[in-house]
Amino acid sequence: MGLTRRQFVKLNAALAASLATANAWSTGSLIRKTIPSSGEQVTAMGIGTNRYGVTSDEDKAVLQDTLARFAELGGSIIDTAPSYGRGLSEVVLGEIAGAAGLSRQLFWATKVDARVPGPEQLEASLRKLGVDQADLIQVHNLRETAAQLPFLREAREEGLLRYIGVTTHRPTQHQDIEQLLKTEKLDFIQVNYSLADRSAADRLLPAAQEHGAAVLVNIPFARGRLFEKVGDRPLPDWAAEFDCRSWGNFFLKYIISHPAVTSPIPGTRKVRHAVDNMRAATGRLPSPELRQRQEALIDSL
Numbered sequence: 493m494g495l496t497r498r499q500f501v502k503l504n505a506a507l508a509a510s511l512a513t514a515n516a517w518s519t520g521s522l523i524r525k526t527i528p529s530s531g532e533q534v535t536a537m538g539i540g541t542n543r544y545g546v547t548s549d550e551d552k553a554v555l556q557d558t559l560a561r562f563a564e565l566g567g568s569i570i571d572t573a574p575s576y577g578r579g580l581s582e583v584v585l586g587e588i589a590g591a592a593g594l595s596r597q598l599f600w601a602t603k604v605d606a607r608v609p610g611p612e613q614l615e616a617s618l619r620k621l622g623v624d625q626a627d628l629i630q631v632h633n634l635r636e637t638a639a640q641l642p643f644l645r646e647a648r649e650e651g652l653l654r655y656i657g658v659t660t661h662r663p664t665q666h667q668d669i670e671q672l673l674k675t676e677k678l679d680f681i682q683v684n685y686s687l688a689d690r691s692a693a694d695r696l697l698p699a700a701q702e703h704g705a706a707v708l709v710n711i712p713f714a715r716g717r718l719f720e721k722v723g724d725r726p727l728p729d730w731a732a733e734f735d736c737r738s739w740g741n742f743f744l745k746y747i748i749s750h751p752a753v754t755s756p757i758p759g760t761r762k763v764r765h766a767v768d769n770m771r772a773a774t775g776r777l778p779s780p781e782l783r784q785r786q787e788a789l790i791d792s793l
Protein backbone atom coordinates (compact mmCIF):
# COMPACT_ATOMS: atom_id res chain seq x y z
CA MET A 493 0.00 0.00 0.00
CA GLY A 494 1.34 3.45 -0.97
CA LEU A 495 1.75 6.37 1.42
CA THR A 496 -1.08 8.85 1.84
CA ARG A 497 -0.20 12.44 0.98
CA ARG A 498 -0.21 13.32 4.69
CA GLN A 499 2.20 10.45 5.50
CA PHE A 500 4.40 11.45 2.56
CA VAL A 501 4.62 15.08 3.72
CA LYS A 502 5.40 13.95 7.29
CA LEU A 503 8.12 11.57 6.12
CA ASN A 504 9.69 14.26 3.97
CA ALA A 505 9.66 16.71 6.87
CA ALA A 506 11.35 14.13 9.13
CA LEU A 507 13.98 13.42 6.47
CA ALA A 508 14.62 17.12 5.92
CA ALA A 509 15.00 17.64 9.68
CA SER A 510 17.50 14.79 10.05
CA LEU A 511 19.46 16.02 7.02
CA ALA A 512 19.51 19.53 8.45
CA THR A 513 20.97 18.14 11.69
CA ALA A 514 23.60 16.14 9.81
CA ASN A 515 24.54 19.15 7.68
CA ALA A 516 24.62 21.56 10.60
CA TRP A 517 26.92 19.17 12.36
CA SER A 518 29.26 18.41 9.49
CA THR A 519 29.75 21.92 8.17
CA GLY A 520 28.92 25.19 9.92
CA SER A 521 29.28 24.18 13.53
CA LEU A 522 32.58 22.30 13.33
CA ILE A 523 35.41 23.72 15.39
CA ARG A 524 38.36 24.46 13.16
CA LYS A 525 41.90 25.53 14.00
CA THR A 526 44.58 27.27 11.99
CA ILE A 527 47.98 25.78 11.16
CA PRO A 528 50.24 28.72 12.10
CA SER A 529 52.91 28.19 9.41
CA SER A 530 50.43 28.33 6.52
CA GLY A 531 47.12 29.75 7.73
CA GLU A 532 45.37 26.58 6.50
CA GLN A 533 42.33 25.60 8.57
CA VAL A 534 41.67 22.04 9.73
CA THR A 535 38.88 20.44 11.73
CA ALA A 536 39.90 20.14 15.38
CA MET A 537 39.51 16.35 15.45
CA GLY A 538 41.65 13.69 13.84
CA ILE A 539 41.90 9.92 14.17
CA GLY A 540 44.77 7.73 15.34
CA THR A 541 45.40 4.46 13.55
CA ASN A 542 48.02 2.53 15.50
CA ARG A 543 45.67 -0.48 15.59
CA TYR A 544 44.69 -0.52 11.91
CA GLY A 545 46.90 -3.50 11.03
CA VAL A 546 43.98 -5.85 10.37
CA THR A 547 43.95 -8.60 7.79
CA SER A 548 40.41 -9.97 7.40
CA ASP A 549 37.92 -8.46 4.95
CA GLU A 550 35.36 -8.09 7.77
CA ASP A 551 37.77 -6.08 9.91
CA LYS A 552 38.76 -3.92 6.94
CA ALA A 553 35.09 -3.25 6.17
CA VAL A 554 34.55 -1.98 9.74
CA LEU A 555 37.58 0.31 9.47
CA GLN A 556 36.38 1.55 6.08
CA ASP A 557 33.00 2.46 7.61
CA THR A 558 34.77 4.20 10.49
CA LEU A 559 36.97 6.24 8.17
CA ALA A 560 34.06 7.07 5.87
CA ARG A 561 31.86 8.28 8.75
CA PHE A 562 34.74 10.31 10.21
CA ALA A 563 35.25 12.02 6.82
CA GLU A 564 31.53 12.48 6.25
CA LEU A 565 31.29 14.38 9.54
CA GLY A 566 34.10 16.70 8.47
CA GLY A 567 37.18 14.94 9.89
CA SER A 568 40.34 14.86 7.80
CA ILE A 569 43.54 14.38 9.87
CA ILE A 570 44.68 10.75 9.86
CA ASP A 571 47.70 9.99 12.03
CA THR A 572 49.64 6.86 11.17
CA ALA A 573 53.21 5.49 10.97
CA PRO A 574 55.16 2.89 9.02
CA SER A 575 55.47 0.78 12.18
CA TYR A 576 51.77 0.82 13.20
CA GLY A 577 49.74 -2.37 13.17
CA ARG A 578 52.83 -4.56 12.76
CA GLY A 579 53.71 -2.50 9.69
CA LEU A 580 50.26 -2.95 8.15
CA SER A 581 48.27 0.15 9.18
CA GLU A 582 49.47 2.27 6.23
CA VAL A 583 48.64 -0.51 3.78
CA VAL A 584 45.14 -0.96 5.22
CA LEU A 585 44.54 2.80 5.28
CA GLY A 586 45.59 3.12 1.63
CA GLU A 587 43.26 0.27 0.69
CA ILE A 588 40.18 1.44 2.59
CA ALA A 589 40.61 5.15 1.78
CA GLY A 590 40.98 4.23 -1.90
CA ALA A 591 37.90 1.99 -1.81
CA ALA A 592 35.89 4.76 -0.11
CA GLY A 593 37.15 7.37 -2.61
CA LEU A 594 38.70 9.41 0.21
CA SER A 595 42.44 9.30 -0.55
CA ARG A 596 42.63 12.85 -1.87
CA GLN A 597 40.42 14.60 0.67
CA LEU A 598 42.13 13.32 3.83
CA PHE A 599 45.03 15.03 5.62
CA TRP A 600 47.70 12.32 5.77
CA ALA A 601 50.06 12.59 8.71
CA THR A 602 52.60 9.79 8.85
CA LYS A 603 56.11 9.43 10.22
CA VAL A 604 59.72 8.54 9.51
CA ASP A 605 61.52 6.35 12.00
CA ALA A 606 64.15 4.59 9.95
CA ARG A 607 67.57 4.45 11.56
CA VAL A 608 69.12 5.78 8.34
CA PRO A 609 67.18 8.66 6.83
CA GLY A 610 66.49 8.22 3.18
CA PRO A 611 63.84 8.27 0.56
CA GLU A 612 62.93 4.57 0.85
CA GLN A 613 60.67 4.81 3.89
CA LEU A 614 58.91 7.99 2.74
CA GLU A 615 58.38 6.61 -0.77
CA ALA A 616 57.03 3.37 0.71
CA SER A 617 54.57 5.31 2.90
CA LEU A 618 53.27 7.30 -0.07
CA ARG A 619 52.93 4.14 -2.13
CA LYS A 620 51.09 2.30 0.67
CA LEU A 621 48.77 5.25 1.36
CA GLY A 622 48.13 5.67 -2.37
CA VAL A 623 49.02 9.37 -2.55
CA ASP A 624 51.72 11.41 -4.35
CA GLN A 625 52.26 13.75 -1.44
CA ALA A 626 51.93 13.43 2.36
CA ASP A 627 50.40 16.37 4.20
CA LEU A 628 52.66 15.94 7.22
CA ILE A 629 55.73 13.82 7.92
CA GLN A 630 56.80 13.62 11.56
CA VAL A 631 60.05 12.30 13.01
CA HIS A 632 58.73 9.46 15.17
CA ASN A 633 59.72 9.79 18.82
CA LEU A 634 62.64 12.06 17.86
CA ARG A 635 64.57 9.15 16.31
CA GLU A 636 67.61 10.51 14.44
CA THR A 637 66.06 13.99 14.34
CA ALA A 638 69.28 15.76 13.37
CA ALA A 639 69.58 13.66 10.22
CA GLN A 640 65.87 13.34 9.44
CA LEU A 641 64.97 17.04 9.45
CA PRO A 642 67.34 18.08 6.60
CA PHE A 643 66.15 15.04 4.63
CA LEU A 644 62.51 16.04 5.18
CA ARG A 645 63.21 19.61 4.06
CA GLU A 646 64.68 18.29 0.81
CA ALA A 647 61.69 16.01 0.34
CA ARG A 648 59.40 19.00 0.83
CA GLU A 649 61.32 20.88 -1.87
CA GLU A 650 60.64 17.91 -4.15
CA GLY A 651 56.92 18.15 -3.39
CA LEU A 652 56.69 14.86 -1.49
CA LEU A 653 55.24 16.49 1.66
CA ARG A 654 53.75 19.78 2.84
CA TYR A 655 54.51 20.02 6.56
CA ILE A 656 57.31 18.79 8.83
CA GLY A 657 56.98 17.78 12.49
CA VAL A 658 58.27 15.65 15.35
CA THR A 659 56.44 13.40 17.80
CA THR A 660 56.73 12.01 21.28
CA HIS A 661 54.42 10.39 23.80
CA ARG A 662 56.91 10.66 26.68
CA PRO A 663 57.14 13.62 29.06
CA THR A 664 60.90 12.91 29.27
CA GLN A 665 61.23 14.13 25.66
CA HIS A 666 59.26 17.35 26.12
CA GLN A 667 62.36 19.36 26.91
CA ASP A 668 64.08 18.12 23.73
CA ILE A 669 61.10 19.20 21.66
CA GLU A 670 61.04 22.57 23.38
CA GLN A 671 64.68 23.00 22.41
CA LEU A 672 63.97 21.95 18.80
CA LEU A 673 61.19 24.52 18.57
CA LYS A 674 63.81 27.18 19.28
CA THR A 675 66.34 26.01 16.71
CA GLU A 676 64.30 24.43 13.88
CA LYS A 677 61.29 25.68 11.98
CA LEU A 678 58.75 22.97 12.81
CA ASP A 679 55.27 23.20 11.30
CA PHE A 680 53.87 20.65 13.77
CA ILE A 681 54.68 18.89 17.00
CA GLN A 682 52.77 15.87 18.30
CA VAL A 683 52.66 15.29 22.06
CA ASN A 684 50.83 13.41 24.81
CA TYR A 685 48.33 15.64 26.61
CA SER A 686 45.15 14.66 28.39
CA LEU A 687 43.23 15.18 31.61
CA ALA A 688 45.27 12.26 32.95
CA ASP A 689 48.64 13.73 31.92
CA ARG A 690 48.76 17.50 31.75
CA SER A 691 52.54 17.98 31.86
CA ALA A 692 52.73 19.28 28.26
CA ALA A 693 50.79 22.37 29.34
CA ASP A 694 53.59 23.46 31.71
CA ARG A 695 56.07 24.55 29.05
CA LEU A 696 55.73 22.68 25.77
CA LEU A 697 52.28 23.84 24.65
CA PRO A 698 53.10 27.51 25.39
CA ALA A 699 56.42 27.05 23.53
CA ALA A 700 54.59 25.64 20.49
CA GLN A 701 52.32 28.66 20.50
CA GLU A 702 55.25 31.03 20.84
CA HIS A 703 57.15 29.43 17.95
CA GLY A 704 54.13 29.03 15.66
CA ALA A 705 53.91 25.23 15.58
CA ALA A 706 50.61 23.40 15.20
CA VAL A 707 49.99 20.71 17.85
CA LEU A 708 48.55 17.23 17.40
CA VAL A 709 47.69 15.51 20.67
CA ASN A 710 48.24 11.77 20.99
CA ILE A 711 46.87 9.32 23.59
CA PRO A 712 44.08 11.83 24.51
CA PHE A 713 42.25 9.15 26.53
CA ALA A 714 45.48 7.91 28.20
CA ARG A 715 45.04 4.82 26.01
CA GLY A 716 41.53 4.31 27.37
CA ARG A 717 42.49 4.60 31.06
CA LEU A 718 40.41 7.78 31.43
CA PHE A 719 37.25 5.81 30.62
CA GLU A 720 38.19 3.24 33.26
CA LYS A 721 38.75 6.03 35.77
CA VAL A 722 35.25 7.48 35.38
CA GLY A 723 33.63 4.04 35.07
CA ASP A 724 29.84 4.22 34.87
CA ARG A 725 29.55 7.56 36.70
CA PRO A 726 27.13 10.00 35.07
CA LEU A 727 28.56 13.20 33.59
CA PRO A 728 28.38 16.15 36.01
CA ASP A 729 25.49 18.55 35.28
CA TRP A 730 27.92 21.36 34.45
CA ALA A 731 29.31 19.34 31.49
CA ALA A 732 26.17 20.48 29.64
CA GLU A 733 27.58 24.02 29.78
CA PHE A 734 30.06 22.98 27.10
CA ASP A 735 27.80 20.62 25.19
CA CYS A 736 29.16 17.28 26.38
CA ARG A 737 27.11 14.23 25.60
CA SER A 738 29.65 11.62 26.70
CA TRP A 739 32.80 11.19 28.73
CA GLY A 740 34.70 11.03 25.43
CA ASN A 741 33.41 14.55 24.64
CA PHE A 742 34.41 15.67 28.14
CA PHE A 743 38.02 14.44 27.69
CA LEU A 744 38.42 15.74 24.12
CA LYS A 745 36.87 19.16 24.70
CA TYR A 746 39.38 19.72 27.49
CA ILE A 747 42.17 19.18 24.95
CA ILE A 748 40.64 21.19 22.09
CA SER A 749 40.00 24.13 24.40
CA HIS A 750 43.73 24.59 25.02
CA PRO A 751 44.64 27.49 22.71
CA ALA A 752 47.87 25.83 21.52
CA VAL A 753 46.16 22.63 20.41
CA THR A 754 45.30 22.13 16.77
CA SER A 755 43.72 18.67 17.02
CA PRO A 756 43.66 15.57 19.17
CA ILE A 757 44.03 12.26 17.31
CA PRO A 758 42.03 9.73 19.39
CA GLY A 759 42.63 6.15 18.28
CA THR A 760 39.50 4.30 17.33
CA ARG A 761 38.40 1.45 15.12
CA LYS A 762 34.68 1.85 15.81
CA VAL A 763 32.13 3.89 13.86
CA ARG A 764 30.22 4.90 16.99
CA HIS A 765 33.38 6.11 18.71
CA ALA A 766 34.48 8.07 15.61
CA VAL A 767 31.04 9.76 15.61
CA ASP A 768 31.27 10.44 19.35
CA ASN A 769 34.76 11.91 18.94
CA MET A 770 33.70 14.10 16.01
CA ARG A 771 30.87 15.45 18.15
CA ALA A 772 33.52 16.83 20.52
CA ALA A 773 34.59 19.17 17.69
CA THR A 774 31.17 20.85 17.76
CA GLY A 775 29.38 23.18 20.15
CA ARG A 776 30.83 25.11 23.05
CA LEU A 777 34.22 24.50 24.69
CA PRO A 778 34.98 24.73 28.42
CA SER A 779 36.02 28.13 29.79
CA PRO A 780 39.23 28.35 31.88
CA GLU A 781 37.08 28.01 35.02
CA LEU A 782 35.32 24.92 33.70
CA ARG A 783 38.68 23.44 32.65
CA GLN A 784 39.79 23.75 36.28
CA ARG A 785 36.63 21.94 37.39
CA GLN A 786 37.38 19.19 34.88
CA GLU A 787 40.91 18.79 36.29
CA ALA A 788 39.65 18.75 39.90
CA LEU A 789 37.04 16.13 39.08
CA ILE A 790 39.51 13.77 37.38
CA ASP A 791 42.11 14.32 40.13
CA SER A 792 39.53 13.39 42.75
CA LEU A 793 38.91 9.93 41.27
Ligand SMILES: NC(=O)c1ccc[n+]([C@@H]2O[C@H](COP(=O)([O-])OP(=O)(O)OC[C@H]3O[C@@H](n4cnc5c(N)ncnc54)[C@H](OP(=O)(O)O)[C@@H]3O)[C@@H](O)[C@H]2O)c1
Binds near residue numbers: 633716757762766
Ligand atom coordinates in the same frame (compact mmCIF):
# COMPACT_ATOMS: atom_id res chain seq x y z
N1 LIG B 1 54.90 8.84 19.75
C1 LIG B 1 53.92 8.85 18.90
O1 LIG B 1 54.07 9.32 17.81
C2 LIG B 1 52.60 8.28 19.30
C3 LIG B 1 52.49 7.50 20.46
C4 LIG B 1 51.23 7.00 20.81
C5 LIG B 1 50.12 7.26 20.00
N2 LIG B 1 50.27 8.00 18.85
C6 LIG B 1 49.09 8.29 18.00
O2 LIG B 1 48.03 8.72 18.85
C7 LIG B 1 46.85 7.96 18.57
C8 LIG B 1 45.98 7.87 19.82
O3 LIG B 1 46.61 7.14 20.85
P1 LIG B 1 46.06 5.71 21.34
O4 LIG B 1 45.17 5.19 20.27
O5 LIG B 1 47.22 4.89 21.74
O6 LIG B 1 45.27 6.06 22.67
P2 LIG B 1 43.92 6.89 23.01
O7 LIG B 1 43.45 7.63 21.81
O8 LIG B 1 44.19 7.66 24.24
O9 LIG B 1 42.88 5.75 23.40
C9 LIG B 1 42.44 4.80 22.48
C10 LIG B 1 41.42 3.91 23.21
O10 LIG B 1 40.21 4.66 23.44
C11 LIG B 1 39.09 3.95 22.89
N3 LIG B 1 38.16 4.97 22.37
C12 LIG B 1 38.32 5.82 21.33
N4 LIG B 1 37.27 6.65 21.21
C13 LIG B 1 36.41 6.34 22.20
C14 LIG B 1 35.14 6.83 22.61
N5 LIG B 1 34.56 7.88 21.99
N6 LIG B 1 34.51 6.25 23.67
C15 LIG B 1 35.09 5.20 24.33
N7 LIG B 1 36.30 4.68 24.00
C16 LIG B 1 36.95 5.25 22.94
C17 LIG B 1 39.68 3.07 21.81
O11 LIG B 1 38.91 1.91 21.59
P3 LIG B 1 38.05 1.62 20.23
O12 LIG B 1 38.98 1.24 19.13
O13 LIG B 1 37.17 0.51 20.68
O14 LIG B 1 37.29 2.88 19.93
C18 LIG B 1 41.03 2.69 22.42
O15 LIG B 1 40.88 1.62 23.33
C19 LIG B 1 47.41 6.62 18.08
O16 LIG B 1 46.44 5.87 17.38
C20 LIG B 1 48.55 7.09 17.22
O17 LIG B 1 48.07 7.51 15.96
C21 LIG B 1 51.48 8.52 18.51
